């Protein structure tokens with residue numbers, strides 16, 4: 001069973017409905033070797049579990065899900081900028097320039113989470129400046145394979161899908177581009193270690209039937225690009241990591257189904273992320289984390 005993480009075979013088989021063996025079905029057809037059900041996931045689903053199993057449970061399993069805290073301004077900012085950039089590529093090429101940006105950003109601006117109108121206005125101006133500087137360096141006729149494009153692929157155990165911010169066509173290859181709007185700059189280690197971008201590359205190579213090894217983080221606040229050139233081996237390591245995480249999730253879900261208390265099957269994993277967690281109010285570990293205002297991450301963002 002190539003590609004199946006050690007120790008997962010039994011769990012995976014237990015999730016598979018047992019085949020019916022009628023008298024017309026010879027044993028040697030090997031129904032026990034029928035493909036197992038694949039674990040359907042996105043990179044963010046896997047990362048959610050890796051960051052904190054309890055947060056994963058609240059997000060993906062608990063129904064009804066616990067009520068989330070209020071919206072974060074940095075999420076509003078990120079969504080606004082991403083959508084404006086996506087729509088910029090839909091503007092006819094002769095008008096695809098900085099003059100189009102104020103209208104695009106206004107149209108997609110998400111208002112939630114800011115301290116007040118004054119802060120929101122200042123962040124809007126800052127975001128517009130990022131976009132103007134970024135698009136000034138962009139070829140409006142860039143050869144694109146996709147913008148906010150969903151790519152999907154299967155492994156022996158995963159049915160992966162995810163939406164890449166942009167996929168460029170360069171020199172016969174596909175290049176994954178991910179926009180970032182956070183405060184801190186990024187370097188090549190961030191690009192190398194990004195599970196999401198490696199999985200996008202894995203899927204894009206199959207979808208577009210061309211090599212996809214280069215992944216780039218475009219940090220809009222600083223106008224910098226952190227790039228990494230993957231090898232087939234480094235992509236395979238990320239895929240293995242994803243499969244291992246999926247194996248852990250399946251094991252935890254099975255434990256839950258078998259009666260293990262939810263807080264044991266999906267334990268807390270306290271970290272600096274707790275202050276920003278949507279579920280900190282319903283989590284004992286979250287109660288100990290320093291409280292952050294919903295606008296804290298945009299207050300001193302790099303201009």
Ligand code: SF4
Pocket residue numbers: 052053054055268269270271273274275277278279280283284285286287
């Ligand atoms: S507050 Fe921290 S420990 Fe609790 S669910 Fe969120 S990330 Fe996990």
